[in-house]
Amino acid sequence: MKAEVVAVGTELLLGQIANTNAQWISERLAEIGVDVLHHQAVGDNVPRIADAIRLARFRADVVIVTGGLGPTQDDVTRDALAEVAGVPLERRLEIAELIREKFARAEREMPESNLVQADVPAGARTITPDRGTAPGIVLEVEGSRIYALPGVPAEMREMMEGTLLPELAAAAGPATIVSRAVRCVGIAESRVAELLDDLFRSSANPTVAYLAGGGEVRVRLTAKAASAEEAGALLVPFVEHVVARLGDFVTSISDEELEEVVGRLLRAAGKTIACGESLTGGSLSARLARSPGASEYLLGSAVCYDAETKRSVLGVSPETIDGPGVVSRECAAEMATGARKLFGADIAVSLTGAAGPEPHEGAPPGTVWVGLDAGEIVHQRRIRAFGDREMVVRFSEQAGLDLVRRLLEGRPLPQTEPVVH
Secondary structure, eight states, X not given: XXXXXXXXXXXXXXXXXXXXXXXXXXXXXXXXXXXXXXXXXXXSOHHHHHXXXXXXXXXXXXXXXXXXXXXXTTOOHHHHHHHHHTOOEEEOHHHHHHHHHHHHHTTOOOOGGGGGGGEEETTOEEEOOSSSSOOEXXXXXXXXXXXXXXXXXXXXXXXXXXXXXXXXXXXXXXXXXXEEEEEEOSSOHHHHHHHTHHHHHHOSSSEEEEEEETTEEEEXXXXXXXXXHHHHHHHHHHHHHHHHHHGGGEEESSOOOHHHHHHHHHHHHTOOEEEEESTTTTHHHHHHHHSTTGGGTEEEEEEOOSHHHHHHHHOOOHHHHHTTOSXXXXXXXHHHHHHHHHHTOSEEEEEEEOOSSSOBTTBOTTEEEEEEEOSSOEEEEEEEOOSSHHHHHHHHHHHHHHHHHHHHHTXXXXXXXXXXX
C-alpha cells in the first residue's frame, strides 16, 4: 500500500514552523508496512490544496491531509476536499452539537464561526475528536481514500492512533518496515557509496541509502517484512556487510550520537576525560555532558580562546605561541597535555584552529588541529573542514570525539588529512 502526506498551511511554506506532522505520520506508517513515497506542503488556498490532493491521489492509494480544519477564514481544507470530490459541503448537526457541548463544558462562549467545523463534504465519514473541536474527515473518491486530520499535533496523533493506523494496518495486511542506521565519521559520503555500491545496486529488500550531515555519514538500511522480527532478521547480514566494509570509520550501529558512544566507552573503561577548547568555545564538553551519567567520566573543560589564556591556563609555551602559533600541531599537543594535568584526567582532547570566515595566523578557515593526551599515548591530527563557522565547529567536535572513540576501542588513530567531509 502506498501513501502520500499533504501538509496544509502557509506557515509551513514561510518556514515559520517545521513539518513535524509529516515526519511522525511517516514513522507510524512504516511501522505497519505502508510505503510513503511523497510529501507535499501547500498553502491555505483552495485550488492549490485541491491540486495537491489530486496529484497525491494519482500517485498513492491513501492520501493523508493535515491542517486547515479550524474555524478561521484561512482554514479551507474542507472546501478543497469538496472540490476534489465534486460534492457540496453539508452541515452535520451532530458535529455542531458536539462543538457546542465542548464549549459549554469548558464554560466558554462559543463564537458562531466555530460551527464551520461541522461542514463536511457530502457522503464523507467523520472521525469524532476527543481533544479538539475539528472532526477528521474520511472521503472515498474513485477508489482512493483521503483522510483529512487537524494540524494540531496532539489532535492529529489521536486520530491516527485511534482510527487511521488500525484501518490501514487491516487493509495493508501484516507488514512492517524497519530501518537500521550505521553511522560513520571521518569518511566522505562518496567514498562510502563506492564501498557499498554493489549492495546498493543489487538489493531491493533491504535497501541502502545515504545521508551526510553534521560531520558524519549515515547508511540507512531498510527492510520490509510481515513482522518486525522478520525485517530485523533480514537486516542482520546487511549490517554486518556494511560494518565489515567501512571498518574503523563506523561509530555506531544502533543510531547513537557520537558523544553517547564515547560516554559509554569511558564508563566501560573506568576512564575520565577533560577538554582544552579554543575554537569550539566549550561545545565539545557540552556534548559530552548531555549523556546521562556524564558526571562519572567528564571532569571539566578549559575554554581558552586567546593566546594568553592558552599560556596561563593550559601551559602552552611562549615558544609555541610565538613560533608555529596557536593553529598548530604543537599548540594542540600542549593544550591536551595541559588539560589532562589541570583536571587530573586519564584522557584529554584539545581543539584549536581557524573557524573563519577569515584566516587566523595565516591558517585558512577550516584548518583545525586536534590533540589527544592519554598518558603514554599522545597524538595530534589536522583536519580541514568546509562551510561556515557553525559547520567548522561541528566537524571539529566530531574529529575530537572520534579520536577518543578510536583510542578506547583500540583502533588505529588517524593521521593528518587535508580534507574531512
